[in-house]
Amino acid sequence: xxxxxxxxxxxxxxxxxxxxxxxxxxxxxxxxxxxxxxxxxxxxxxxxxxxxxxxxxxxxxxxxxxxxxxxxxxxxxxxxxxxxxxxxxxxxxxxxxxxxxxxxxxxxxxxxxxxxxxxxxxxxxxxxxxxxxxxxxxxxxxxxxxxxxxxxxxxxxxxxxxxxxxxxxxxxxxxxxxxxxxxxxxxxxxxxxxxxxxxxxxxxxxxxxxxxxxxxxxxxxxxxxxxxxxxxxxxxxxxxxxxxxxxxxxxxxxxxxxxxxxxxxxxxxxxxxxxxxxxxxxxxxxxxxxxxxxxxxxxxxxxxxxxxxxxxxxxxxxxxxxxxxxxxxxxxxxxxxxxxxxxxxxxxxxxxxxxxxxxxxxxxxxxxxxxxxxxxxxxxxxxxxxxxxxxxxxxxxxxxxxxxxxxxxxxxxxxxxxxxxxxxxxxxxxxxxxxxxxxxxxxxxxxxxxxxxxxxxxxxxxxxxxxxxxxxxxxxxxxxxxxxxxxxxxxxxxxxxxxxxxxxx
RNA sequence: GAGUCGUUAGCUCAGUCGGUAGAGCAACGCCCUUUUAAGGCGUGGGUCCUGGGUUCGAGUCCCAGACGACUCACCA
Numbered sequence: 105x106x107x108x109x110x111x112x113x114x115x116x117x118x119x120x121x122x123x124x125x126x127x128x129x130x131x132x133x134x135x136x137x138x139x140x141x142x143x144x145x146x147x148x149x150x151x152x153x154x155x156x157x158x159x160x161x162x163x164x165x166x167x168x169x170x171x172x173x174x175x176x177x178x179x180x181x182x183x184x185x186x187x188x189x190x191x192x193x194x195x196x197x198x199x200x201x202x203x204x205x206x207x208x209x210x211x212x213x214x215x216x217x218x219x220x221x222x223x224x225x226x227x228x229x230x231x232x233x234x235x236x237x238x239x240x241x242x243x244x245x246x247x248x249x250x251x252x253x254x255x256x257x258x259x260x261x262x263x264x265x266x267x268x269x270x271x272x273x274x275x276x277x278x279x280x281x282x283x284x285x286x287x288x289x290x291x292x293x294x295x296x297x298x299x300x301x302x303x304x305x306x307x308x309x310x311x312x313x314x315x316x317x318x319x320x321x322x323x324x325x326x327x328x329x330x331x332x333x334x335x336x337x338x339x340x341x342x343x344x345x346x347x348x349x350x351x352x353x354x355x356x357x358x359x360x361x362x363x364x365x366x367x368x369x370x371x372x373x374x375x376x377x378x379x380x381x382x383x384x385x386x387x388x389x390x391x392x393x394x395x396x397x398x399x400x401x402x403x404x405x406x407x408x409x410x411x412x413x414x415x416x417x418x419x420x421x422x423x424x425x426x427x428x429x430x431x432x433x434x435x436x437x438x439x440x441x442x443x444x445x446x447x448x449x450x451x452x453x454x455x456x457x458x459x460x461x462x463x464x465x466x467x468x469x470x471x472x473x474x475x476x477x478x479x480x481x482x483x484x485x486x487x488x489x490x491x492x493x494x495x496x497x498x499x500x501x502x503x504x505x506x507x508x509x510x511x512x513x514x515x516x517x518x519x520x521x522x523x524x525x526x527x528x529x530x531x532x533x534x535x536x537x538x539x540x541x542x543x544x545x546x547x548x549x550x551x552x553x554x555x556x557x558x559x560x561x562x563x564x565x566x567x568x569x570x571x572x573x574x575x576x577x578x579x580x581x582x583x584x585x586x587x588x589x590x591x592x593x594x595x596x597x598x599x600x601x602x603x604x605x606x607x608x609x
Numbered sequence: 610g611a612g613u614c615g616u617u618a619g620c621u622c623a624g625u626c627g628g629u630a631g632a633g634c635a636a637c638g639c640c641c642u643u644u645u646a647a648g649g650c651g652u653g654g655g656u657c658c659u660g661g662g663u664u665c666g667a668g669u670c671c672c673a674g675a676c677g678a679c680u681c682a683c684c685a
Contacts, residue, residue: 110619110636111619111635111636111637114637174644174647175641176642176643176644176648177640177642178641179641179642179643180642180644181643181645181647183645192644192645194643194644196642197642198642212636213635226643226644227643227644228643228644228645232643232644246619247619247620247636248619248635249621249635250620250635251620251621251634251646252634252645252646253646254645254646260622260635260646262621263620263621264620264621264677264678265677265678266616266676266677267620269677320685321684321685322684322685323684365684367683367684368610368683368684369684370682370683370684371679371680372684470685490685494685495685512685522685550684550685598676598677599676600676
């Protein structure tokens with residue numbers, strides 16, 4: 105009895121029957137098309153036969169997924185989608201013949217078919233392909249959660265977040281927003297790449313597996329290198345290798361790559377994310393600011409056609425704000441209070457923030473920045489002059505002991521980039537690393553490891569260099585307005601679900 | 610790591626006071642040659658997340674667990 109068979113069984117039976125009829129859906133390799141669904145609709149006047157013209161003079165062909173299917177005895181309508189747009193197709197038994205009609209009756213929503221015919225307008229005025237012949241291009245063995253829609257409203261569909269993340273292909277088929285996020289991300293990355301290429305930057309690739317994961321403060325993932333019998337770490341930043349390339353007299357380099365930080369997950373943090381870093385010899389942090397401004401102006405214009413986005417104007421220079429000045433303006437805590445650890449802790453206490461566990465002046469200053477200043481940085485703003493202790497790779501500011509030539513960029517209250525004039529004094533860099541090693545010994549698991557290979561490169565001589573890093577995921581979130589980082593990651597990490605788990609043992 | 614909420618048909622969801630499970634769509638069968646949330650008639654479909662407990666009886670109440678969502682914490 106048909107009731108005992110699953111949808112998949114029934115589809116397998118249809119597949120077998122199609123093969124008997126000589127219409128094996130999986131034997132076809134290619135299908136030539138007149139154009140996309142969108143272009144067929146847009147070029148309707150040009151492609152459709154005029155009154156009195158022979159219909160067969162204007163054949164068009166189109167391949168897509170069946171997303172709706174209305175069978176009416178001896179005629180039928182279906183909508184075919186290429187993912188981007190859909191177009192209606194009209195089928196008649198008397199024109200297809202018995203065999204092809206039977207094959208059509210074995211079609212399901214979800215199948216891919218390729219049709220040939222002519223464009224016409226239905227009674228209700230919809231641009232439609234009058235199909236004279238068609239072939240199966242694939243058969244779907246699963247029911248797809250394709251909702252029905254009318255006048256912009258959609259019924260049913262796929263809304264469960266877990267299912268959307270676990271089975272992203274369904275999300276892409278069913279939800280246009282998911283598709284738009286994917287397209288936006290791709291276009292943004294492409295525009296970023298072109299921005300640097302146009303300015304003479306060389307794109308490079310550096311190792312993901314490293315003996316010491318440096319360049320940032322974060323806990324790494326570990327894995328094992330069988331060939332060398334070595335435990336290695338997945339990179340947490342791109343920085344040190346890129347600067348070793350600068351030491352090799354390649355003056356402008358950039359990399360867009362995955363980095364991995366073995367840390368918490370939130371709506372803005374994913375352990376695996378994409379980082380953009382670039383370095384330019386003979387440039388400093390002011391040059392990096394101009395690059396950031398130029399990058400945002402260029403990418404917004406190219407991808408969205410406007411530099412005005414979310415009420416922000418990326419055509420204007422960003423605000424520039426000294427870090428200590430910003431803290432004083434927002435919290436009342438003065439620079440002199442932040443000159444030593446004891447008075448800084450008292451200041452923390454005064455403003456009601458936890459202070460007992462603080463033993464790092466730089467850490468306190470950054471905490472104050474986060475708490476008092478960051479939420480107010482809605483318009484694009486560079487905060488300049490970060491503490492020495494938390495900036496082990498940035499040049500000292502000669503004008504201000506204890507601080508570095510480093511800035512971070514903020515938009516809509518969120519950190520978007522981190523840049524500095526790079527340390528090129530190998531002795532200074534060694535001292536900073538040693539301070540980090542001491543921090544680590546004191547229990548800071550995220551303190552920077554000492555990297556002798558990097559120091560060796562610096563000792564060979566590195567020109568003055570400016571460098572900057574931007575989280576691509578943050579950038580995409582900002583520009584698309586995505587509220588969760590998982591919306592702009594195609595396949596976020598999910599714990600195995602019960603249905604995905606094999607036999608329990 | 611903490612809190613809150615959730616998990617019922619392929620999808621979206623109901624399920625009252627504890628009494629052996631419901632709708633729409635999807636599926637299956639029949640009818641239907643311009644439909645479009647096509648329509649008409651009919652049919653089938655459930656490990657109610659898992660495991661315990663209370664009870665004559667649990668989708669419902671209790672305990673534990675899994676997974677997820679959101680918020681917070683963590684996070685250069």
